[in-house]
Amino acid sequence: MSIGKLYDAPSCRVTPLKALVKHFKLDVDIVQRDAEFGKLFPLKKVPAFVAADGTPIHEFIAISYYLLSQIPNNPLAPKTKEDEAEVLQWVSFGNQEVLGAAWDTFGPLTGRAPYNKKSVDAASEQLDKLIALTYEPHLTKNTYLVGEKVTYADVANVALLSRGFEYLFDDAWKKKYPATTRWWLTVSKNAVFTGFDFPVTSERIQYTPPKKEETKKETKKEAAPKAANAEDAPAPKKAAHPLAALGPAKEPIDNWKRVYSNEDTREKAIPWFWEHYDPEDYSLWKVKYKYDDELTLTFMSTNLIGGFVNRLSASTKFMFGTAVVYGTNNDNGIIGAFMIRGQDHVAAFDVAPDWESYDFTKLDPSKPEDKEFVDNMWAWDKPVVTASGESKEIVDGAVLK
Template identity: 30%
Template sequence: MTGLKLYTYPNNPRAFKALIAAKYVGVQIEVPEFAMGTENKSSKFLKLNPAGKVPVLETPEGGVFESNAIARYVAGLADTGLKGTTDYEQALIDQWVDFATLELDAPFSSWLYPIVMPNVVPYNKQREEAAQAAIKKAFTALEAHLKSHTFLVGQRVTLADIVACCSIFNGITKLTDDTFLKPFPGLKRWFLTLAHQPEFAAVMGPVQLCSSPLKYTPQKKEQAPKKDKAAQQPKKEAAPAAAATPAATAGEEEDTPAAPHPKPKNPLDALPPSKMALDSWKRMYSNTPAKSFREVAIKALWEGGDVPRSQTNEHFEGYDPEGYSMWFCDYKYPEENTVNFIVMNKVGGFLQRLDYVRKYAFGVISILKNESGEFPVKGLWIFRGSGIPPIMLDECVDLELYEWTKVNLSDPKQKALVEDMIVEEDKIAGLELVDTKVFK
């Protein structure tokens, strides 16, 4: 196979996945210089990936985006066993690929991004602690598995090892020192074993484990330079400040501190005011007794109503379709969801990593069960604004695992489904409801 081009920024661990797989299958991938912020917005690039994100693989047949999909494509270009040799092995490999994306990559990103990009992803101590706890939980599961396995699946390197290794690359080289890794010797052995494989080393280069973890440092406010005392003394013949003219002050240094730079605003905060207060709906949802939920909360959602048990006699104005939007999300790979508790943990982790959007969102996630024994996942979201919040689109890696559809409330079937999901009916879209998780 020739003519493969991978577009990415330098040292992107998500791009490493495909490049390492290429070494194993013996194909060449060109990595041209690529200017993020400009080239990824071009019409040519958007034909390869309409989301405008990297990595993207250009092939003779067209573009492939999302790092795991790219790695799977490359791994399948030669029959080397990277994708497994039996249906069962393939399922196990996909299992660990999903585990790495959801349980490793996502929380490590939640921990790292606010440290290295505080202007883009605001730092939150509770969110950092939650990410660390999630990583320790995932590492514990990996450690238990690796006590009796050299590699994640079988007796050789597979795509599962490649994806998982790349998913923890930034974390294990920037965030987790010896103290953090002490309970996980098997995981550490596995990572270093992979890092020293020629195919990994050719892409990653020499790997050094973290010895001094990156820490969040609050940004210092800019201050005007101090003047000497003589300069601070008022001049005897100086004109009153109110009478000063530009000509009189043009050459003088200002005495007042420099105005601080305004904090970047969330674009949702700049939207026109809405009659609907999302927090008011959340209290309506939480305070309404279960026995009268449909009659009180659902009716109030469309028509407005008094919030039950409110000590301030709060009135909820009802859903505002001009200021808010509703969305369904459906997990794309229900065939992977065959173990109930794993699915619940997967959904719980997804919601846990969305703390930064809580001000602008309300969600109900239904874990269902079909006749095949699978556990499909369907969500209903209320978002401030007409679309999915921009910060979710930029930062939530889980988003790509769901199919998103805007709710059409003029369709009686869709409106009824919204109500059924909020009420937690026994049947949702014809499927048995197993559990519901709420984001509020």
């Protein structure tokens, strides 16, 4: 009999819980968020777990200890009450202090949160300070966080630090904190994490600001001839966009953009779109933000998609799309529809450094539900119906045209 179900999500707080379930073969169903999720967990935050008797359990540490209690002869358990207190201490510290500083650093740098250089720099300094004052001196003298074997303190903290090693901790950082690096690399390869991939960066991710459209035309100036040298050599031509190789479409995308901008969306623009849409020249895609559980205030989510759309400017000639924010503060999501020249979404989207923060699903306009989705994304005049069946009003959005 199942001991409960764990709601899945791309969160480093969920990773160690899934690792426990899979490694120790716990009879737990790992499920996607559904209509019941919203009823049982009104804050709609993960991790979230429902015990066999229907008891909803939220908060990372509470779910961790419930799952640990279900493991017979748990090898991750500490030996003494004092060690148990230390495990709880490290898990709490990693969950609250370290992950908070890490998120405030990598979130804006990866485009998942609004960027403010001063705030990001402060968070980055705080993260390094926390590691310098805790993990590094402790792990210089000790192999693991608690005792002489791997405990849940190590498992949890490796997962909570995983975004740091994925995005922030470059080679220079690893040399500065060798004990922390040694411990993390060792435990991340422990059998409990079999089947889980922890990327490790060699270069710290850098913030890529949105490209600004030039508003002033260059003026031609006559200049005296200069001596031929390397500095006077003409600049190399900019590489052509991959989608340019497809050549012109039968119906230029600019025609649609003009109609969308100047006509009533439901009454005229959408009928025009379907009359002229050619599935051989173009493809339609649903674009869904992967990390809705990390979104907070709606205006911040709006800033997030505004930045994403701006960073797609290099592909503007080959695509059109809208992305919207739906829901309320601390309970919102991001979704959109995009039309792309050709059938390859990667070539259009990978110009934006944060494109991998989104899921892409190709749409089939011959299906009524896909066609209706596109209509609603173009018009913004109907609520978004989530995967769990909830209807949420559109708050704001951005248009790429």
